[in-house]
Amino acid sequence: MNKKHKRMALALLIVLGACKSNSQISHEAPARGFHSNRPAQKWEESLVSGNGRMGVMVQGSPYNESIVFNHALLYLPLHKPLKPVSQGKHIDEIRELMLAKKFEEGAQFVVDLANSEGYNGKHATDCFIPGFQLNLVSDSTKVNTYRRSVDFESGEIDVQWQNDQGEFSRKTFVSRADNVVVIRLQAFEGAEINTTLDIKRILTHDDARKGKYQLDDNLGIKRMEISAIDSGITCRAWYNNPWEGSYLGYHGAIKVTHANGKISAQNNQLTIHDATEVVLLARIEPSKTMKEDEVVSIQKSLTQFGSNYEHLLEEHRKLHKSLFNQVRLDLHASAQDRMKSSEELLELGGEHPALIEKLFDAARYNAISATGINPPNLQGIWGATMTPPWSGDYTTNGNLPVAISHFLQANTPELMLPLFDNLENYLEDFRTNAKELYNCRGIHVPSRYSTHGLNNHWDATWPMTFWTIGAAWYSMFYYDYYLYTQDEQFLRTRALPFMEESALFYSDFLKEGTDGKYVFNPSYSPENHPLNYKSQACINATMDVMAVNALLRALISVSQKQGINKEKIALWEDMLSKMPTYQVNAEGELREWVWDDLADNHNHRHASHLLGLFDLHDPLIVNNKELRLASKKVIDRRMEIRRQENGGIMAFGMIQLAFAATALGENETAYDMLTWLGNSYWNNNLVSTHDPKKTFNLDISGGYPSLVMKMLTYAEPGLISLLPCKPDSWHKGSITDLALRGGIIVRELKWEGDQIEAMLVSKIDQTVAIRLKGQAVKELFLKAGEQTPLRL
Template sequence: MNRNDQQLYYTQPANEWEEALPIGNGRIGAMVFGSISRERLQLNEDTLWSGFPRDTNNYEALRYLKQSRELIAAGKYAEAEALIEQKMLALNCQAYQPFGDLFVTWLNAPEQAAGYKRGLDLETAVAFMELEADGARYTRQAWVSVPHQIFALTYRSEGKAMDLEASFSLPHPSNSSSSSQDYTIEGRCPTHIADNYFGDHPYAVQYEEDRGIIFQSKLRALSDGSVEYTAEGIKVKDATYVYFIGSIATSFTAFDEQPHQHYSLLSKDNLAVLDAIKGYTYEELMDAHRLEHQRLYKRMSFTLGRAEEGHELPTDERLARYKQGAMDLGLESLYFNYGRYLLITSSRPGTQPANLQGIWNHRVQPPWNSDYTTNINTEMNYWPAELLSLSECHEPLLQMIEELAETGARTAKIHYKAEGWVAHHNVDIWRMSSPTGGHPSWAFWPMGGVWLTQHLWERYLFHPDLDYLKEKAYPLLKGAAQFCLDWLIEDEQGQLITSPSTSPENKFVYDQGKVSSVAQASAMDMTLIRELFEHVIEASELLNEDEPFRTELSAALEKMVKLKVNDKGLLQEWDVDFEEHEPGHRHVSHLYGLYPGTTIQQPELIEAARQTLGSRISHGGGHTGWSCAWLINLYARLGMKEDTYTFIRTLLERSTYTNLFDAHPPFQIDGNFGGIAGMAEALVQSHRESIELLPTLPEPWEAGEVSGLMARGGFKLSIQWEDSKLTEATILSLYGKPLQLSYKHSIVIIDETSGISYNGNEVIETVAGHTYRVQLA
């Protein structure tokens, strides 16, 4: 494996947060700055949120639903929008919180140093720093362990002793103390952050003594020098090595339980973690961390071409050259591998899902609350999970959907007198399912839960396990479909539509200059519901149950309004062909059925989608990081190689910080995850009946290899290509499903149910003279 696409490195410390390097174990995260004399680890813990369980539903909303529909039917869209804003929205969700900072001051640091280097090794999930001064060599490592649930910052010296002081600094009310074996910091999260989602002025932050999440960290130092613990921190003298090892505990227990207020319980939890590692050497702890990370990370590999000029340069210099037009395929594969690393380190079984910033946030008042924004961003975070053999990393999102169905059932009844469950645009750790406060263009969107259910179905498609479908996925899919059946209404032509309806965050122009975001039957609504109904019908057939409900859904599908193409050849975003308010809008919600959905398959709709993309982009669309990432996936699905690669380059050139974080701007991690999903989509697609190999291979990617990609149906693939031609593919069947392969429009079908068996040594000569080895698990 090429080291140049497995390591980020720099020749100077980070000055800004967006230059620091992320480490994490899904629960605990840290940004490592690599400063010489005063190291900073900015710490996070994924259950640190403002607020507490509360009823956010608006008990008056239902009273105005009929009136809003009547206004829309009469073409009084702006009046309906105003009514919804005033009467049918609810409270803002809560915000993800930083823990604080660990600072380590090197008291006798050299005034001048040589050979400085800091970096992040993606294969080991270790951030490092090294330098030389006065004949001595100094190294640092920082990492966060999954097996032992600790964070570590280590110092080593070869030649001279070090004097160090470590202390925490928190942005919250806090107290510190010490014992003979550890230094402790305790803090409290705010209970409220005022409803100011997009405002320019600071949020109002409120702390209460008897409510909200409390937290604690204990830090220990293992060293060959002298160690002193005080209430101000840890002092270490005359050391050639120091291992700072810490644990974090919070009082969060569940989304529907009040956080406890007992620091003694947090202390007990932290001591249990730290005492459990007493019998291990540092090397053993590091090895356990590294092996667990590599268990997921080494499932796949991705390499492009040969090394270009500049591949040995520091990452920031490589990126700068790339932004000036230089070719660097190694940087593109580094970006891909970095995205895999970020998902592994921000989302693990038993943790919270990756939010807008993964798990890395340094603000008490983060942009967009660093929440779960379910009109694209949360879903985009998990587009690559199944595809890149990281199904375990998908589990936190699937668990959140299960929890959201509980809160969403109450919201469905209270807001809409509907069965099933609903979720809107913003979700937090308390699984808020009601509309947020704000403007209807984004706050009123009862399709969040419907979109999330696609992840349940995708999980089944990649891992066709009927027990999972029956016990986990189907009840949640059915609940979302029950809500949609109640939400749909008949229009004057007897067609089923949604009303009120929005297309996420977009607006339209009508009646000679009036502007609104509220109408009926947006393409996004109808596509989401159509695909959900189709998934539930198929699941019902597979499980051989719920035939009456299946029949009801089939009847509804027949009556649902269909997508339309307007006179300009564009896909209509609403049922009425309104004038676009922002022709270059960042959302392309009406193209959901192309990607990540699958229902845009008819030639006329595909062509309309192509024209719609071209129109959006010609007016400035794709200007945010995540929006650009979506374009990569859409063009990959369309088989448009040049455009796919154009937006891969655009994502790195225009929307990437020097630490390779996605720049919305500001930082949002969805662009990283959406970007690598699109890169994989160019190599393998399996959303139709066959597995398509290299369907949208960009011309600059003329040579490469990838192993460990997953395809729907439960297949694991490794493929190689030279001169833009497939040279070899190995497909491992994990579930014994029939296999249909496609390459350059030629198809081979291998029906494993026919009794024909293959093994890894048998070669099947198939399409166009290319070789496939098919293996059965």
């Protein structure tokens, strides 16, 4: 938002203070959605809508509206993809440096090697950028009443206001059915729409990141051409630095398909006069040719949908609503509290049932709307800066797993498929990483990527070529998809191939130490370093051991069940027997590095060595009293730092701690963190942030609902645990239609005091052990396809 927009937003806030009471605009929120009492004062507060391919951000200003257009594939080319540094040819030398505890030298060795091979400094991943900004400008006058809202069930944004002329409405959604942005302007009570539309480049940026991304003053866009003809506006943008195979730029088109007034085009603008209804359709698409006929084709395509707004909305609503309504949380907040504005809800505090219910819904809405072509990146599918933090990329060593964490639990497994599609698109790059970085077969998933999968982003401080565990971790999402869905074809054709190729890498990479146990050398526990060493480069990060343990156990289990891989099972069992043992330090805490004197460093935002407690529980921890207690102590120590900093930076790190707390049954600890998350990490558009009230980021829009569901249920094959971590303050509540591992749907779980009822439906015949609040209570047979009631 520019300075002019900010001044107008502030002026609007002043006039809203003198609102009239006779407005016909409803101030009730949608049945499932929210409303806000003021327009955005910065782009991060804009209302969002998306279909997983395109996204829009609506500021909500009555007279100087700004709508930012995004697309899931708009990544600005920064660097030509390079063959990974030839670390593999020198891996023995690097390992010797690491064993000699020359960790900084080991990390610097790789940097020097890369520079000799033409890297010439750190390479940022191609960064996610906005396409353009549509401005709708009208003469301003006093606003009497105002409301902006989002309907979670339809993705419809509605900005309504009243002035002395009458009432106005501006509605926007992004259609899943037709892949088009739809905008309708309406005027009532004798009022008329008189507005000018134009497209502008987005120039918002951060100077420090501009330098880091090596952008010149044109911010990576060579030129942008904007043209208004008849009832449409087109936009064409060329990238400065495309590389072979990348997109060259993008096209955008906006078409007025209905206006019951006068419309004219002049000076690359459209002007509309004396209308009471206007319908606009729009698209934005990346291009690998930038031929002019492409934008003509896009503009022409917008005429095929007609101008019946309600019909277009209904076709979209069917698809979007079926995803959003898969699960529903009810903590028995009062009707009055549920109808409060987003600003009022956030003031209630993170422990309030009405806010928890609303954030549960809002977070799911954000993640659903951002998922389609790809999984959500760091910003989901939105943004209005040319220099997004961390390139707005896929950060696989923590952020992305949290962003996708609730999809399976919420009974929306189809939203996981874009992740698998994305990973499989880059399999050849992952194989190249394994070969060049470690001289290994199999695949190596990098810790950061966006437009290709080659491991090009790292330096001596952040030695991310040493992070080898990506393939194992993401294999477990494939495995979990199978556990939730029982989709045998997916298992055979997608999960097992990925999992087996991951295991192949570790069979080459891992070498036995003097004690017969494998050594993860080199290694990396994301962004942390031992207290007694300066370098993040290390040996035997506990997260590495946990991830490979999980992968091998999964491969053995599913292969035995399927009656396949008999020879490989023997290899995997042998590998499992050689895995390092988890260790506890002198303070009784789970060690982050299981190597020699590497001392734990709790002044850090990640909690990577609790990986085995994030999703499918590691039996080596949960079945061992000492390790359970050691893990709890890690959570307590990491939270000490966060309590000193009002929650602290990097909300997804708190989600990691909270996930682990639910696995250990630490209900009040998990609840404390849920409260922190509700207190500090949301703007009034109910989109999450990375840090308290700043840095637009979608991580915990994935993690917040997952945390709530983990507090209410946990399952693994043969086991269902109900209310394993329910807070004592949730005396009464229910949740419907969430999914469990084992192909089980909980049609309803409700509780009141000590009374618990559940209705379960299984895809297969099976007997499961039932636990209540961590205690075994009974066994239950589930007949495939039949509803099985449970009362405890």
